[in-house]
Protein backbone atom coordinates (compact mmCIF):
# COMPACT_ATOMS: atom_id res chain seq x y z
CA UNK A 595 0.00 0.00 0.00
CA UNK A 596 1.55 3.28 -1.16
CA UNK A 597 -0.64 5.57 0.91
CA UNK A 598 -1.57 5.62 4.59
CA UNK A 599 -4.95 4.53 5.89
CA UNK A 600 -5.54 8.13 6.90
CA UNK A 601 -4.87 9.33 3.35
CA UNK A 602 -6.98 6.53 1.86
CA UNK A 603 -9.87 7.49 4.11
CA UNK A 604 -9.48 11.24 3.45
CA UNK A 605 -9.39 10.69 -0.32
CA UNK A 606 -12.44 8.43 -0.11
CA UNK A 607 -14.27 11.23 1.69
CA UNK A 608 -13.29 13.55 -1.14
CA UNK A 609 -14.69 11.08 -3.66
CA UNK A 610 -18.02 11.64 -1.91
CA UNK A 611 -17.53 15.41 -1.94
CA UNK A 612 -16.92 15.37 -5.69
CA UNK A 613 -20.00 13.20 -6.29
CA UNK A 614 -21.97 15.69 -4.19
CA UNK A 615 -20.61 18.51 -6.36
CA UNK A 616 -21.76 16.56 -9.41
CA UNK A 617 -25.26 16.14 -7.96
CA UNK A 618 -25.34 19.81 -6.98
CA UNK A 619 -24.59 20.83 -10.56
CA UNK A 620 -27.22 18.46 -11.91
CA UNK A 621 -29.71 20.16 -9.57
CA UNK A 622 -28.61 23.62 -10.74
CA UNK A 623 -28.75 22.51 -14.38
CA UNK A 624 -32.26 21.16 -13.85
CA UNK A 625 -33.29 24.51 -12.34
CA UNK A 626 -32.05 26.36 -15.42
CA UNK A 627 -33.64 23.75 -17.70
CA UNK A 628 -36.95 24.38 -15.94
CA UNK A 629 -36.51 28.12 -16.43
CA UNK A 630 -36.04 27.56 -20.22
CA UNK A 631 -32.43 28.71 -20.12
CA UNK A 632 -30.77 25.90 -22.10
CA UNK A 633 -27.25 27.34 -22.31
CA UNK A 634 -27.00 27.85 -18.56
CA UNK A 635 -28.43 24.36 -18.11
CA UNK A 636 -25.87 22.91 -20.52
CA UNK A 637 -23.04 24.68 -18.71
CA UNK A 638 -24.02 23.00 -15.45
CA UNK A 639 -24.75 19.58 -16.95
CA UNK A 640 -21.22 19.68 -18.38
CA UNK A 641 -19.85 20.79 -15.04
CA UNK A 642 -21.67 17.90 -13.37
CA UNK A 643 -19.88 15.48 -15.72
CA UNK A 644 -16.55 17.08 -14.82
CA UNK A 645 -17.21 16.62 -11.12
CA UNK A 646 -18.02 12.97 -11.67
CA UNK A 647 -14.73 12.68 -13.52
CA UNK A 648 -12.97 14.24 -10.50
CA UNK A 649 -14.57 11.66 -8.22
CA UNK A 650 -13.52 8.81 -10.51
CA UNK A 651 -9.99 10.14 -10.80
CA UNK A 652 -9.63 10.15 -7.01
CA UNK A 653 -11.26 6.75 -6.69
CA UNK A 654 -8.95 5.19 -9.27
CA UNK A 655 -5.95 6.74 -7.56
CA UNK A 656 -6.90 5.20 -4.21
CA UNK A 657 -7.35 1.80 -5.84
CA UNK A 658 -4.09 2.11 -7.76
CA UNK A 659 -2.19 3.11 -4.63
CA UNK A 660 -3.50 0.04 -2.81
CA UNK A 661 -5.86 1.95 -0.52
CA UNK A 662 -9.32 0.93 0.60
CA UNK A 663 -11.86 3.05 -1.25
CA UNK A 664 -15.05 3.52 0.71
CA UNK A 665 -17.60 5.67 -1.02
CA UNK A 666 -19.54 7.59 1.64
CA UNK A 667 -23.25 8.31 1.50
CA UNK A 668 -23.96 11.47 -0.44
CA UNK A 669 -26.28 14.10 1.06
CA UNK A 670 -29.04 15.56 -1.08
CA UNK A 671 -27.99 18.68 -2.97
CA UNK A 672 -29.88 21.97 -2.79
CA UNK A 673 -32.61 21.75 -5.42
CA UNK A 674 -34.61 24.94 -4.99
CA UNK A 675 -33.30 28.32 -6.02
CA UNK A 676 -34.93 31.73 -5.82
CA UNK A 677 -33.12 33.16 -8.83
CA UNK A 678 -30.29 32.61 -11.30
CA UNK A 679 -27.99 34.55 -8.98
CA UNK A 680 -29.01 32.28 -6.11
CA UNK A 681 -28.19 29.17 -8.20
CA UNK A 682 -24.80 30.39 -9.42
CA UNK A 683 -23.90 31.65 -5.94
CA UNK A 684 -24.64 28.13 -4.66
CA UNK A 685 -22.22 26.75 -7.26
CA UNK A 686 -19.51 29.25 -6.32
CA UNK A 687 -19.93 28.50 -2.61
CA UNK A 688 -19.57 24.82 -3.45
CA UNK A 689 -16.38 25.40 -5.43
CA UNK A 690 -14.89 27.41 -2.57
CA UNK A 691 -15.69 24.56 -0.18
CA UNK A 692 -14.09 22.03 -2.51
CA UNK A 693 -11.01 24.25 -2.81
CA UNK A 694 -10.63 24.23 0.97
CA UNK A 695 -11.08 20.44 1.00
CA UNK A 696 -8.42 19.95 -1.70
CA UNK A 697 -6.01 22.26 0.12
CA UNK A 698 -6.55 20.29 3.31
CA UNK A 699 -5.79 17.03 1.45
CA UNK A 700 -2.61 18.54 -0.03
CA UNK A 701 -1.57 19.67 3.46
CA UNK A 702 -2.18 16.14 4.79
CA UNK A 703 -0.04 14.69 1.99
CA UNK A 704 2.76 17.09 2.89
CA UNK A 705 2.51 16.30 6.61
CA UNK A 706 2.80 12.59 5.75
CA UNK A 707 5.65 13.19 3.26
CA UNK A 708 3.35 11.42 0.80
CA UNK A 709 4.84 12.82 -2.39
CA UNK A 710 2.77 10.52 -4.57
CA UNK A 711 -0.54 11.86 -3.28
CA UNK A 712 0.81 15.39 -3.13
CA UNK A 713 1.76 15.20 -6.80
CA UNK A 714 -1.63 13.80 -7.77
CA UNK A 715 -3.43 16.47 -5.73
CA UNK A 716 -1.57 19.33 -7.39
CA UNK A 717 -3.68 18.68 -10.50
CA UNK A 718 -6.77 19.35 -8.37
CA UNK A 719 -5.20 22.45 -6.79
CA UNK A 720 -4.68 23.94 -10.26
CA UNK A 721 -8.12 22.80 -11.44
CA UNK A 722 -9.75 24.71 -8.59
CA UNK A 723 -8.29 27.99 -9.83
CA UNK A 724 -10.07 27.46 -13.15
CA UNK A 725 -13.30 26.32 -11.53
CA UNK A 726 -13.54 29.12 -8.96
CA UNK A 727 -12.57 31.89 -11.37
CA UNK A 728 -14.97 30.55 -14.02
CA UNK A 729 -17.84 30.50 -11.53
CA UNK A 730 -16.99 33.99 -10.21
CA UNK A 731 -17.09 35.30 -13.78
CA UNK A 732 -20.45 33.65 -14.43
CA UNK A 733 -21.86 35.06 -11.18
CA UNK A 734 -20.79 38.58 -12.14
CA UNK A 735 -22.41 38.19 -15.55
CA UNK A 736 -25.67 36.88 -14.14
CA UNK A 737 -25.77 39.66 -11.53
CA UNK A 738 -25.06 42.33 -14.14
CA UNK A 739 -27.71 40.97 -16.51
CA UNK A 740 -30.43 40.63 -13.87
CA UNK A 741 -33.33 38.17 -14.23
CA UNK A 742 -34.75 40.10 -17.18
CA UNK A 743 -31.41 40.05 -19.01
CA UNK A 744 -30.59 36.36 -18.73
CA UNK A 745 -31.12 35.84 -22.47
CA UNK A 746 -28.00 37.98 -22.98
CA UNK A 747 -26.08 35.52 -20.79
CA UNK A 748 -27.58 32.68 -22.84
CA UNK A 749 -26.40 34.37 -26.03
CA UNK A 750 -22.91 34.90 -24.64
CA UNK A 751 -22.63 31.27 -23.51
CA UNK A 752 -23.86 30.02 -26.89
CA UNK A 753 -21.30 32.13 -28.74
CA UNK A 754 -18.36 31.20 -26.50
CA UNK A 755 -19.22 27.49 -26.16
CA UNK A 756 -18.05 26.63 -29.66
CA UNK A 757 -14.71 28.34 -29.07
CA UNK A 758 -14.12 26.81 -25.63
CA UNK A 759 -11.71 23.88 -25.34
CA UNK A 760 -13.29 20.56 -24.43
CA UNK A 761 -12.95 19.73 -20.72
CA UNK A 762 -10.13 17.33 -20.00
CA UNK A 763 -9.48 14.97 -17.16
CA UNK A 764 -5.81 15.82 -17.00
CA UNK A 765 -3.23 13.10 -16.61
CA UNK A 766 -4.57 9.64 -15.83
CA UNK A 767 -4.63 8.92 -12.12
Ligand code: FEO
Nearest residue numbers: 612645648692725
Ligand atom coordinates in the same frame (compact mmCIF):
# COMPACT_ATOMS: atom_id res chain seq x y z
FE1 FEO B 1 -14.16 18.96 -8.39
FE2 FEO B 1 -15.35 21.75 -9.03
O1 FEO B 1 -14.42 20.68 -7.87
